Amino acid sequence: MNTLNVGVIGLGEIGQAHCDALSHIERANLVAVADVDETVLEDTAKKYGATPYSDYEAMMEHDDLQAVVIATPDAIHKDPCLSAAAAGKHILVEKPIAMTVEESEEIIQAAEAANVKLMVGFTVRYFSQYIHAKDAVARGDLGDVISVFARRTNLITQPDRVNGRTGVMFFLGVHDFDAMRWIVGSEPVSVYCESANAVDSKYPIENETFSIIRFTNGAIGCAHIGWYLPANHPAGFDFKLDVTGSQGILSLDMMKQGIELHTTSGSRYPFMAAPLIAEDKDFVDAVLDDGPSPVSGHDGLVAVRMVLGALESIESNQPVKL
Structure with a gap:
């Protein structure tokens, strides 16, 4: 079975949730994590058996890393996305894709030029109730x-x-x-x-x-x-x-x-849903099966507009x- 080696950049609340979600996906391997908080970084790396990086640029050199989840604060999505695209890594970036039209377009263009998948993390699309409505x-x-x-x-x-x-x-x-x-x-x-x-x-x-x-x-x-x-x-x-x-x-x-x-x-x-697992699985499957991005960069751009x-x-x- 083909599996995807994934790294997570940004280990706040949503980054931690992505780490947990990836650990439940059979075709995903969480191999690397990156954050500027050394304590959070070391604790998370130990919990998931991943390699810790205090610099996400260094993480891009990790052996066999194929894709990244970018869960940094909203205003600092662009640089990690551009770095990942330049390194040939597929990208799942948390919503919003960016906070300006210009940065959103720059991310989209970088992913297209590098021929990597770019998915925007609109988790609402993965709640069964919203899927039923759609x-x-x-x-x-x-x-x-x-x-x-x-x-x-x-x-x-x-x-x-x-x-x-x-x-x-x-x-x-x-x-x-x-x-x-x-x-x-x-x-x-x-x-x-x-x-x-x-x-x-x-x-x-x-x-x-x-x-x-x-x-x-x-x-x-x-x-x-x-x-x-x-x-x-x-x-x-x-x-x-x-x-x-x-x-x-x-x-x-x-x-x-x-x-x-x-x-x-x-x-x-009590909160009963687990949409993030479905979202991350959709990303992993799209990369491994070479399918279209489930939620495109264009989708992210329209929402920013x-x-x-x-x-x-x-x-x-x-x-x-x-």
């Missing part, structure tokens, strides 16, 4: 899509967790912008966004937003993206999707996932063409 629309179960509403809200503590280095649109909104485009099956043509400012923000970032998106097929989307849930929220998130068609509706609620736990210490809605358009709209108080 399939229902594609089959025509709902008739013609009229509108789609998405909600993705998170804990009020999230800006502190990321030290205010990114706003809610790139952190969360990019997921649903991509998911709406994917499910509706049509390209976005304009976006109008409002951001609530009733409460002073610790960081100069957007925190609570509503976006209206027009698609080429005439459908309209609305996305409520924010992080003002109380810290003791039983799920820690509230993710929803409603699709309205000419012949039916579909409603998706990720918060409870079919199980509730109520004890003397409080209530919880949508987020940047929404942020521009907040500032201008006008719709922005995409």
Whole structure:
């Protein structure tokens, strides 16, 4: 059986999740990890039997390394991606592909020039509930899509967790912008966004937003993206999707996932999904079987354009063409 030797760059929360996911994939070998935090690096390397690198450039020289997962902070995706492409390594980069159109295009061009696979990590596409929604629309179960509403809200503590280095649109909104485009099956043509400012923000970032998106097929989307849930929220998130068609509706609620736990210490809605394993497996299979990238660099670029358009709209108080 062919297997793929993979390295992970960036060992924060999502990088650790990728390491765990890869360890569950039969055709994947986690052979190398890279991070600037020496303690985290050594602990992770020991846990997975991988070679540690404090410099990702050095990791590119690792014997038989074939692919990398890039899970560095959003603003520093470009350089590891370019380094990996130059070294001939296939790339799975966490969302967003980058935080500017220029850097996104540079990454895409580098991967194309090096003839390596480039996949963007839009994990929402790998939740069974969202896959069901996509399939229902594609089959025509709902008739013609009229509108789609998405909600993705998170804990009020999230800006502190990321030290205010990114706003809610790139952190969360990019997921649903991509998911709406994917499910509706049509390209976005304009976006109008409002951001609530009733409460002073610790960081100069957007925190609570509503976006209206027009698609080429005439459908309209609305996305409520924010992080003002109380810290003791039983799920820690509230993710929803409603699709309205000419012949039916579909409603998706990720918060409870079919199980509730109520004890003397409080209530919880345990998280039951494992989409990252499916995402990483799709990447591994695409490389080993020489299939198309499951989520292309272009997909990532369109989502970046949508987020940047929404942020521009907040500032201008006008719709922005995409």
